[in-house]
Amino acid sequence: MPKPQILALGKLMPVVTEGLQAEFDLREIPPDADREAFLQSVATGVRGLACGGGLVDSALQDRFPKLEIIANFGVGYDNVDAVHAARLGVMVTNTPDVLTDEVADLAMGLMIATVREIASSDRWVRAGNWTQSPYPLSHGTLRGKKLGILGLGRIGKAVAKRAEAFGLGISYYGRTEKPDLPYTYFSSLKDIASHSDILLSVLPATGATHKAVNAEILEALGSDGTFINVGRGSTVDEEALVKALQDGTIHSAGLDVFADEPNVPAALKAMDNVVLLPHIGSASKHTRNAMGRLQLENLRRWFDGTGPVTPVAETPWPAERLSL
Ligand code: 8YV
Structure with a gap:
């Protein structure tokens, strides 16, 4: 079975990148690449997004027909249109508690x-x-x-x-x-x-x-x-x-x-x-690593079928989807 394809968006913690490289087919936008062209080239294969920042709005989500999960880094997920994801049947996870x-x-x-x-x-x-x-x-x-x-x-x-x-x-x-x-x-x-x-x-x-x-x-x-x-x-x-x-x-x-x-x-x-302060509420090595491990665990558990650890309210699990 091919490994699930995950697209990295924004900067991920090294613990996340290393885990994704080892266990998934990780795609990262090369720094000198044309972002649009790169997204186009991976669009049909991507099953998960690992987000380290940046907007994941409805238009971006719509580009990936096989998208199953958006794993966000951070307890706040205002960068992700979670209502749209819920409509698409896409899981959204965040990283609460550890921070x-x-x-x-x-x-x-x-x-x-x-x-x-x-x-x-x-x-x-x-x-x-x-x-x-x-x-x-x-x-x-x-x-x-x-x-x-x-x-x-x-x-x-x-x-x-x-x-x-x-x-x-x-x-x-x-x-x-x-x-x-x-x-x-x-x-x-x-x-x-x-x-x-x-x-x-x-x-x-x-x-x-x-x-x-x-x-x-x-x-x-x-x-x-x-x-x-x-x-x-x-x-x-x-x-x-x-x-x-x-x-x-x-x-x-x-x-x-x-x-x-x-x-x-x-x-x-x-x-x-x-x-x-430069938005450092959670910014210790200790806590950012814990957030990274939780982000990775959400992806792992989604794809091994045991279910995400920390789904957001708009995409509850295990359960019925919210009717939106
Ligand atoms: C992070 C945060 O700085 O978790 C949040 O919602 O605001 C912070 O912990 C941020 O998410 C990292 O990009």
């Missing part, structure tokens, strides 16, 4: 770095300012503060658990209330923003969350408020965020994700009350 704690750790670090001005203090020392005078007292503190978490999924819960240990009052916003959890629920984004000192977003990118954090929400957060984002950049109106930071509508922000990565607005780079 939860890593991202939650980073969220806490980013929050503390922003509120206690760690990055700007570091710049202060390097610039030689300490020999002239002590660093000014930080405007913010976590002591006695209220944290509002947008999106209490796996990562949001892991953030909440850590924040409890820091003594923060915790509330959350999401589609549904989770009565088994000891945190205050808000069904309105504006209400949780008014209630919170720090608003921390783990929201995924969906039609419903697009630019959900807008001027009105930032205004509700208020002039002492801090906004932290480790979810997706598209969930924030970035122009409104820049303006809110510039005119003091909110106090500070810590951002790991942006609307147009890797491009970060110059206005944000110019501000000292903003901590900017």
